Amino acid sequence: MKSTDFAKVIVEYLSQYLPGEKGVSDNTIQAYKQTFCLLLQFFSVKMKIKAEKIMLKDINVETVKLFLEWLQKERQSSNQTRNARLAAIRSFLQFIQYRHIELIGEAQKVFSIPFKKIETSHFGYLSLEALELLFQQLDMTSSKGRRDLAMLALMYDSGARVQEIIDLTPNAVRLEHPCTIVLTGKGRKKELFLY
Numbered sequence: 001m002k003s004t005d006f007a008k009v010i011v012e013y014l015s016q017y018l019p020g021e022k023g024v025s026d027n028t029i030q031a032y033k034q035t036f037c038l039l040l041q042f043f044s045v046k047m048k049i050k051a052e053k054i055m056l057k058d059i060n061v062e063t064v065k066l067f068l069e070w071l072q073k074e075r076q077s078s079n080q081t082r083n084a085r086l087a088a089i090r091s092f093l094q095f096i097q098y099r100h101i102e103l104i105g106e107a108q109k110v111f112s113i114p115f116k117k118i119e120t121s122h123f124g125y126l127s128l129e130a131l132e133l134l135f136q137q138l139d140m141t142s143s144k145g146r147r148d149l150a151m152l153a154l155m156y157d158s159g160a161r162v163q164e165i166i167d168l169t170p171n172a173v174r175l176e177h178p179c180t181i182v183l184t185g186k187g188r189k190k191e192l193f194l195y
Contacts, residue, residue: 005100006054010036013095025188035088038075042067056100061109064089068113079116086113131156158183158191 014033018024039059043049046066049058064086071077071085093107126134135152139145151165164183172182183191 004052004054005056006058007052009056009096009099010092013092017095023188025186031084032088032091035085036092038071038085039067039089042070046070056096056103057106059089059093059110060106061113064110064113080118083115083118086115154181161185 014029014036018029018032019026040051040054043054043058043063044051047058047063067089068082068086071082072079077085090111093103093110097104097107135149138149138152140149154160155162155165158181160183164185167184168181172184174180178194180192180194185191
């Protein structure tokens, strides 16, 4: 079966452009893949176009708007999820507009679709008493309890996310004076903490 222009370009975008030229994280690539899996599902269910028949011209402002509406109405996606899916599609269209110049006008129409407003929530913080109570729950006589205390204290002191702690490697920790820990955050940003 002959590949469509969409099939060729989406493979290049996900396997070469994002990791190679853009240098985005594996998590971002997975999120973008999920967006395009949902888009394929939308085309199949709502537009009655099978995945192997989708063409680049099918990804236009009307279908993107219908896709975003489908996400929120039928899949109950939040504004935040909808905006993330729109960002992935915009990124893809930025990629293809330089390879398929005839699609630049349609791409710019999609760029004009606004992101929806997201209600920001304020995070609560543990009081010192609550933190002490949490630490008292740990069994300091066991190695697991001491490990858990070290991880919780590090997360508290540095404000690190769980994923940043999971991603720690032995070479990111220096135990000689001055003690340091290098945390790798979102977008592979590195932060140095002195202890």
